[in-house]
Amino acid sequence: MKLEEPQALNAFGALSQETRLKMVRILVQAGPEGMAAGAIGEAVDASSSSASFHLAHLERAGLIQSRRESRSIIYSANFEGLSGLVEFLMRDCCSGHPEVCLPAAAVVSDCCTPAKASAGAA
């Protein structure tokens, strides 16, 4: 997903709040199965109302998505949206300046090679 500036602004705004940043990290770790709203709220120590507010914010920003599963609403990371944001940042910040992108590129081989991916997720 290729982000334009207004979407990127929303995404940065969504990630600029402690509770929400924690939520995203938790949901990324949780993987595609996701977690119920209640469990997320508990994990980040937020009231149900506050959790709902922040989850809605993240969903509007395209960083997570939700589905109902019986009584629960399950949220999960939107990997397309997240990678879109990384791309936006890299395109912006590379624009002819490899010194920004190259260290980041190293992360890919560091965390995403089959051997280390599972170790890093633990």
Place this chain on the structure above:
Amino acid sequence: MKLEEPQALNAFGALSQETRLKMVRILVQAGPEGMAAGAIGEAVDASSSSASFHLAHLERAGLIQSRRESRSIIYSANFEGLSGLVEFLMRDCCSGHPEVCLPAAAVVSDCCTPAKASAGAA
């Protein structure tokens, strides 16, 4: 530069505002030589006071830096800080999920190979 969560929060907050995001993009394009505060303010259509406020915000967040040069204050992109943020995002969002990092990795070869780097910067 390896960012921890509080620094990343600051950086995301700094980039979540239209004027500031534009400033960063302009400064990245400007390269290490940077630009005077006045020129930046003009480029993003902000009053001197407003420009000063946002530039200070970005500097506090570690995304740009400044030096005095005669009467002017020259701001320039902090490439270490920026790549630190990309790394943070990738580490967070990779954690075992290569689908986030791999598309971003493609950007590196897309924009940072010598041939395309200059074309992309135009």
Place this chain on the structure above:
DNA sequence: TCATTATTTCAATATTCATTGAGATATTGA
């Protein structure tokens, strides 16, 4: 249908953030 559980919505309040204009500071050249 009723009680229970999970979550959201709403209104009120508090907090944080952005913009403005006036004035302060630093640097330079005459």
Place this chain on the structure above:
DNA sequence: TCAATATCTCAATGAATATTGAAATAATGA
């Protein structure tokens, strides 16, 4: 030292965001 330039700082105002608790909605099982 004075006037001009470039930028910053400050206080006031307005706008956007976060938090809270209470009430509304949705789904389930008895």
